[in-house]
Amino acid sequence: MAEESDSEKTEPATPRRIEKAREEGQVARSRELSTFALLVTGFGMVYANATNIAMHLKVAMREAFTFDRAFVLAPDRMMPKAMMIISTGATAAAPIIGALYLAAVLSPLALGGWLLTTQPLIPNFARLDPIAGIGKMFSANTVVQLLMSIFKCLVVGGIAVWAVVSSKDQVLQLFSEPLGVAMTEGAQIVCSTIGKIVMSFLLLVLADVPWQLYSFAKKLRMTKEEVKREFKESEGDPHIKGKIRAQQRALARRRMMANVPQADVIVTNPTHFAVALQYSDGAMRAPKVIAKGMDLVAARIREIGAEHNVAMLEAPPLARALFYNVDLNKEIPAALYSAVAEVLAWVFQLRRWKAEGAVGSVAPVAPTELEVPAELDQYGSVA
Numbered sequence: 150m151a152e153e154s155d156s157e158k159t160e161p162a163t164p165r166r167i168e169k170a171r172e173e174g175q176v177a178r179s180r181e182l183s184t185f186a187l188l189v190t191g192f193g194m195v196y197a198n199a200t201n202i203a204m205h206l207k208v209a210m211r212e213a214f215t216f217d218r219a220f221v222l223a224p225d226r227m228m229p230k231a232m233m234i235i236s237t238g239a240t241a242a243a244p245i246i247g248a249l250y251l252a253a254v255l256s257p258l259a260l261g262g263w264l265l266t267t268q269p270l271i272p273n274f275a276r277l278d279p280i281a282g283i284g285k286m287f288s289a290n291t292v293v294q295l296l297m298s299i300f301k302c303l304v305v306g307g308i309a310v311w312a313v314v315s316s317k318d319q320v321l322q323l324f325s326e327p328l329g330v331a332m333t334e335g336a337q338i339v340c341s342t343i344g345k346i347v348m349s350f351l352l353l354v355l356a357d358v359p360w361q362l363y364s365f366a367k368k369l370r371m372t373k374e375e376v377k378r379e380f381k382e383s384e385g386d387p388h389i390k391g392k393i394r395a396q397q398r399a400l401a402r403r404r405m406m407a408n409v410p411q412a413d414v415i416v417t418n419p420t421h422f423a424v425a426l427q428y429s430d431g432a433m434r435a436p437k438v439i440a441k442g443m444d445l446v447a448a449r450i451r452e453i454g455a456e457h458n459v460a461m462l463e464a465p466p467l468a469r470a471l472f473y474n475v476d477l478n479k480e481i482p483a484a485l486y487s488a489v490a491e492v493l494a495w496v497f498q499l500r501r502w503k504a505e506g507a508v509g510s511v512a513p514v515a516p517t518e519l520e521v522p523a524e525l526d527q528y529g530s531v532a
Contacts, residue, residue, distance in 0.1 A: 160376050162369035170369055176261035177365035181297065181350065181357040183256045188347045190252035194245045196340055203332055205241035209234050260358060290364050297353055304349045312342040402446070405477060408439040409450055410457035414496045416471060419463040423447035424471040425454065426481075428493055435480040436489050441472050460496045462515055467492070470525040488519040 162170075170176070195202065212234050257263055313320075316338050323331040371379075409415075412425035413436075425440035427433075442450050454461060467488050475481050481489055498513040 157372045158370035160371045160373055162366065162371060163376060163379055165379055166369055166371060166375075171264065174264065175365075175369075176264055177361050178257070178261050179354070179357045179361045181353045182260055183253070185347070185350045185354045186252045186256035186259075187249055188343075188350055190248050191245060192340070192343050192347050194248045195343075198241075198244060199336055199340070202241045203336065205237050207328070207332070209237045212237070260361070293360055293364075297357060300353065301350075305346055308342060308345050308349065312338070312345075401477075405440045405442075406449065406453060409453040410459065412439055412454065412459050414460045414462055414492055415450060415454045416462050416464050416468045416492065417447070417451060418465045418468045420444075421447065422465075422468040422472045423450040423454075424468055424475075425450060425459070426471070426489065426492070433480070435483075435486065436493065437480045438471060438475045438477060441475075441477060443472070460499055462492055462495070464488075464492070464516075464519050466521040466526045467519050470521050474525050482525070484522045484525060488521055491516045491519060 212230060216230075319334065319338060323335055326334070408427075409425050412427050414426050416424045416426065421443060423440075423442055423446075424438055426436045427439045428436035440450055451461065453459075467485070470485060471481065474485075495513055495516050502510065502513055
């Protein structure tokens with residue numbers, strides 16, 4: 150039955166399904182990626198601070214293995230010496246430990262992100278199901294993890310053996326060299342070996358991350374019935390409806406703003422309202438409103454209009470009448486034909502004046518006394 154159920158889950162997870170899984174503490178995770186981040190950070194810090202670490206280690210070893218007869222006969226001096234040795238070691242290790250801690254905290258951001266939830270701590274008796282447990286033991290994910298563990302053992306062991314065999318002469322020679330030289334050469338051998346191990350883990354990461362993403366996506370797959378049911382539930386969710394309406398409004402606003410450069414004139418309040426009008430003689434029965442807005446939207450309409458040299462006219466009564474009485478992409482009512490005709494006549498005169506060079510003549514005077522029916526400007530007090 151489980152196999153049958155899995156075979157029916159052919160649909161990719163919906164955003165709501167992914168969000169719900171995250172709330173339950175289920176996200177794509179790669180242990181190999183976290184391990185690789187820690188290895189790279191640790192190796193990088195050790196390599197960058199090699200001189201400082203060697204100096205502190207040298208001091209600690211000298212203090213630990215150097216003492217005289219007076220020191221042996223004075224037990225009260227043992228504790229201060231031990232504390233000094235511990236302090237020296239801690240000073241050398243602190244930057245590395247801090248960097249490792251930071252890497253452990255930040256590495257989840259690369260896959261899955263940070264997640265704080267108490268859901269996994271809630272007792273779930275389904276986890277005690279022995280049949281489900283046996284199924285997990287032989288699942289594809291378990292097999293992949295087993296293969297990766299075997300690969301890690303073989304790689305780490307193989308590189309370690311190869312390093313010992315290839316460097317045995319150098320290692321034996323270290324015993325006959327001065328302490329400083331021996332420590333430097335020994336550190337080089339260790340760093341070279343660790344560097345090769347770290348790079349081999351990169352292969353694991355490149356294989357594990359895509360697998361975890363695929364495995365997680367497959368785990369969250371849904372049946373067609375589940376998708377339909379979730380869609381019906383979402384349809385009745387006020388939160389989802391609100392999001393959809395907000396997205397629709399944002400899309401409509403972007404489309405509206407894209408129409409502003411095509412306007413013949415923008416009528417303003419001058420600050421509260423802005424209405425963009427377009428008229429094409431022969432193609433339209435009457436001018437139509439192609440963009441309108443209040444406050445910030447109005448300011449944006451004016452800004453776009455200025456960028457594209459669209460004519461602007463301050464006519465508060467007409468701007469209010471157009472804003473409140475004409476829907477977007479609709480023609481103006483007959484009651485406003487006279488006022489808008491005066492505005493368009495001024496716009497066409499202005500264009501002709503500019504086309505002729507606008508030199509030696511006075512610019513056309515903008516209309517000021519526009520006739521707007523009182524019933525269409527009932528919100529005049531808003532100005």
